[in-house]
Amino acid sequence: MKSKITKIVVVLLALVTVAQLCLAGCNLDNNGDNGDKFTIVSKSVYMRGEEIVLTASGDGDDWVGVYREKDDVRQVDPIASYKVYADGFLSGQSYIVQRSATFYDSRQAFKDFPAVKYKVVLFGDATKTKVLKTEYFSVADKDLTVPTAPTKLAYKQALPGSGFADGTLTVDFDSENFNATELVLYWADDNGILADWTSLAKVKISGNPFVYNFVPSSIIPxxxxxxxxxxxxxxxxxxxxxxxxxxxNSGFVASGTLLSSFNVVSDIHIARTGEHLGSGAETQTLHDAHLKAMAEDIVKINPNSQALVIVGDIANSGRESEWIATKQILSSVSGLPQVYYSIGNHDLYHGKYDVELAYFLKYAEVDKVYYEKEIAGYTHIFLGSENSNADTRGVDAYIGDEQLAWLDARLTALTTADKNKQVFVYLHQSLYDTIAGSFKGQGWNGVMQDAKLRAVLKKFPQVYLFNGHSHWDMNSVGNLHNADGELPNILNTAAVAYLWDSSDNPTGVYLRGSQGYYVMVYGDKVVVRGRDFEQGKWIASACYALTNGSVQ
Known part of the structure; x- marks a missing residue:
């Protein structure tokens, strides 16, 4: 009965979402029974030079093509196109055509969308024989101007007074002068924007009015x-x-006693050669500076931090000189807590696995690539790749049966002792389709024993799993995977060295930045606060108060 009720609720929520989007200006042609597949254009008339926002829902076979209204879609190429749920594009997400779609050489005359009429077609196959939806828009002979501000905000908080941001914000714009492409939100007080906080993640506006959904479990400063x-x-x-x-009293205030606090970061990429660099010539000095700035921030903001965990990719090319440099930089910052490491793929990039593993064991001061530490009464478990030769991509983690059995046994014993006590687990690579960077087509998941590891973690909802590897910015869609009965809470740790941004390029592009987490443990919850180390600010879209999941 429970599963049937859950399915009904999910269907109702999906229908409500589509209804909200349609109220925002959709005008769908209903070409047959296509379930929840749709495409939406943010407005019916654009100004010359204005960016076009499209939202589409579908599966891996579906794609969107933009044409002139009078085009015979079977005879000509689209002006631009993108896949709905492939190559990093996510179904249901909004994209700006000019930034994210592929443009066709045969339609160069319309690349800048001159003032004519257009149509957006959602296809269900590559041959363009299955047209699912069609929507129309035009471009007026009027130049784009600086956008006007929203005219009205209506915030429906799910739990007023709880400190949680969960809920919806309905944003209205002037219907006669609606020329906004994106929305930027800030937490503020009577004196203005809160100086210690970044904006919330910038979002594409899919229509007027626009409904913004806050990330579940995110908190109000x-x-x-x-x-x-x-x-x-x-x-x-x-x-x-x-x-x-x-x-x-909307701001979040943690209740109870603070039992433990520590920091989690990843991907510091200390480099001493020109190999395997993710950015330009300044990489080596910039990564050194980012590492030191992160350490100094921890000492300043949380001088009582009980641990600093680095979730892999310490030595950029796996050389011992890079481990030595890492230790030197960290030791130069007085007051830093004990540092713990998990191994990453870059730590295995030079020479043979046994040699690189020896460097990890030496400088992490452990006996195995997987191990356990008790920190302030809480168990922290570190997992890692045991055999780089089994990985044909050179980036994935090989988690052997012995390591999986050890993890299962340790979590079982900890659950027997106290099934509600949080356990913190670290693995450089993420499971498929869990957090930013691991979604379909993004390509930065990387656990060769994905199914086996899922099967273990599913049994232990008190686990909090931290993954690095992708560098995906904490403002990305899917930065947090909320515990759902299939998996526990999982967090993307972004990177200290540099970030990866998929807001316009679905598979990501380099973004200068440095991010990590401050973690505070209370009896019934874990507060995780994302930090922008370059700006010295809290990341508004990456601060959460989390509770244990449940087993279904």
């Missing part, structure tokens, strides 16, 4: 009394803004 919104387009950011007052 203590002291925030308002939510402020700006419009953004290619011409800039709106001069004015819209604000909505928060209910009294």
């Amino acid at each position: 203590k002291g925030a009394t308002k939510l402020r919104a700006y419009s953004v387009n290619k011409k800039g950011t709106s001069e004015n803004y819209a604000e909505v007052e928060l209910s009294a």
Whole structure:
């Protein structure tokens, strides 16, 4: 009965979501029974030079093509196209055509979308014989201007007064002058934007009105009394803004006693050669600077931190000189807590596995690639690849049966002792389709024994799993995987060295930045706060208060 009720609720929520999107301006041609597949254009008339926002839902066979209205789609190439759920594109997400789609050489005359009429076609096959939906828009003979601010905000908080941001924000724009492409939100008070916090993740506006969904389990900063919104387009950011007052005592305040606090980061990539670099010539000095700045931030913000965990990719090319440099940089910062390491693929990039493993064991001061530490009364488990030769991609983790059995046994014993006590697990690579960077087509998952590891973790909802590897910015879709009965809470740790941004390029591009987590453990919850080390600010879209999951 429970599963049937759950399915009904999911279907109802999906119908509500589609209904909200349609209220935002969709105008779908219903060409047969296509289930929940849809395509939406953010507005019916664009200005010249304005970016076009599309939202589509479908599966791996579906793709979107943009054509002139009078085009015979079977006879000509589209002006631009993208796959709905492949090559890193995510079904249901909004994309800007000019930034993310593929443009066709045969249609170069329309690349800049001159002032004519167009149509967007959702196809269900590569041969263009299965047309699922069609929607229309035009471009007016009027130049784009700086966007006007939203006219109204309506925030429906799921649990007012709880400190959780969970809920929806409905954003209205002037229907006569709606030229916003993206929305930027800030937490604020009577004095303005909170200085210690970044904006929330910038989002594409799929229509007017626009419904923004807050990330489940995300928290409102203590002291925030308002939510402020700006419009953004290619011409800039709106001069004015819209604000909505928060209910009294909306800021999150952790209850209970702080039992443990520590820091989790990954992918520091200390380099002493020009091999395997993820960015430009400044890489070596920039990565050194980022590592030191991160360490200094921890000492300043959380001088009582009980541990610093680095989730792999310490030595950029696996050389001993890079381990030595890492230790030197960290030891130069007085007051830093004990540092613990898990192994990453870059730590295995030079020479033979046995040699590189020996460096890891020596400088991590452990006996195995997988091990356990008790820190302030809590168990921390470190997993790692045992055999790089089995990995044909050169980036994946090989988790052998012995390691999996050990993990299962240790988690079983810990559960027997106290089934509600949190356990923290670290693995450089992520499971498929769990967090940012691991979704279909993004390519940065990498556990060769994916199914076996899932089967173990499913039994232990008190686990909190941290994964690095992808460098995906903490503002990305899917930064957090909330515990769901199939897997426990999983967090993307981004990177200290440099970031990867998929906001416009679905498979990601280099982004300068440095991020990590501050973790605070209470009896009934774990508070995880994302930190931008370069800006010295909390990442508004990556601060959560999490509770253990449940076994289904």
